[in-house]
Amino acid sequence: MDLTTLAQLILLILRNLNFKPRKHKLEDIAYAIAAYLLGVQVTKLGIPPSTLYYYTKKLGIKRRREEKPPCPSCNSNKVIKNGSSRGKAKYKCKTCGRTFYQTSNHKMSREQKERILNEYLNRASIRGIARVEGKPLTTVYSLIKRKGIEAYVNLLVLQEQLKSFTAKVTVIDESWTYLRVRHGPKRENLWIWNALADGLPFFTTGDRDYKTFSFLLNSLPKSEVNYTDDYSVYQVLDNHIASKKYTYTVESYNSYCRAHLARLARDTRAVNRSERMVDYSLALLNVMYPHVFSREKTPLNEAYWKGVQNIRENLI
Numbered sequence: 001m002d003l004t005t006l007a008q009l010i011l012l013i014l015r016n017l018n019f020k021p022r023k024h025k026l027e028d029i030a031y032a033i034a035a036y037l038l039g040v041q042v043t044k045l046g047i048p049p050s051t052l053y054y055y056t057k058k059l060g061i062k063r064r065r066e067e068k069p070p071c072p073s074c075n076s077n078k079v080i081k082n083g084s085s086r087g088k089a090k091y092k093c094k095t096c097g098r099t100f101y102q103t104s105n106h107k108m109s110r111e112q113k114e115r116i117l118n119e120y121l122n123r124a125s126i127r128g129i130a131r132v133e134g135k136p137l138t139t140v141y142s143l144i145k146r147k148g149i150e151a152y153v154n155l156l157v158l159q160e161q162l163k164s165f166t167a168k169v170t171v172i173d174e175s176w177t178y179l180r181v182r183h184g185p186k187r188e189n190l191w192i193w194n195a196l197a198d199g200l201p202f203f204t205t206g207d208r209d210y211k212t213f214s215f216l217l218n219s220l221p222k223s224e225v226n227y228t229d230d231y232s233v234y235q236v237l238d239n240h241i242a243s244k245k246y247t248y249t250v251e252s253y254n255s256y257c258r259a260h261l262a263r264l265a266r267d268t269r270a271v272n273r274s275e276r277m278v279d280y281s282l283a284l285l286n287v288m289y290p291h292v293f294s295r296e297k298t299p300l301n302e303a304y305w306k307g308v309q310n311i312r313e314n315l316i
């Protein structure tokens with residue numbers, strides 16, 4: 001209700017109750033009460049607080065108490081106002097003693113969530129998305145992380161199911177990206193191991209060593225033939241051919257990843273702070289924009305296609 005309407009309503013009631021104030025006009029008092037009810041400070045109304053309180057009491061109305069937020073630590077409602085800082089009200093919990101600010105509601109609609117994921121998977125940085133969407137960085141970050149973990153876990157489950165198939169051709173390759181660890185060395189290389197089994201992307205991240213490679217190997221279905229470069233770790237593979245014959249397919253997968261994720265492009269300012277976040281982002285990309293890097297349809301890649309569509313539907 002706006003001020004004028006409320007004031008007129010109050011004026012009507014005051015007249016009805018036959019109030020005849022000596023010092024102030026009834027209209028002024030009605031306006032002051034209305035403004036007070038809408039949250040204006042008592043001292044700024046031009047009517048003495050005692051007069052105002054007298055009439056509000058007579059009217060039997062109370063100013064709506066500002067709702068105090070529950071304590072973020074212990075969820076207690078025993079919260080008192082505790083001054084303010086930078087224009088934000090500060091609260092203190094009487095149960096656990098925590099001081100906190102009232103945080104605004106950062107809930108996002110389903111549409112906005114989907115849009116944020118799509119922006120992220122089309123080379124927008126998390127900072128950029130936060131600015132454009134008008135949401136705090138942490139809110140955007142945690143949405144992407146949460147959905148990324150969901151995609152990652154579901155992909156691992158799907159990969160387990162796909163082990164009952166045998167791939168015709170698997171191509172494996174390593175590429176690198178920057179990793180900048182806070183408080184750590186300035187810049188590290190993070191290795192991304194990619195495999196395409198009948199054109200299906202499999203990946204793992206870590207060092208360029210056997211340990212990381214074996215993690216990828218464990219996620220792959222058996223293959224009739226494995227194409228790799230001549231890096232020594234690949235010697236453990238059965239049906240192994242060291243040849244560049246199919247390297248171009250992995251290269252096209254790499255460029256697909258770089259085209260979609262700002263964090264993987266080497267020419268942007270976006271950097272990876274966390275190795276896990278690279279995993280989650282790649283999983284999210286594979287689920288949200290599924291792509292099979294092979295023209296040939298095999299039982300394996302058809303099963304994958306169905307599975308990944310299913311994950312995508314449940315994700316958003």
Ligand SMILES: [Zn+2]
Pocket residue numbers: 071072073074075076093094095096097098
């Ligand atoms: Zn508390």
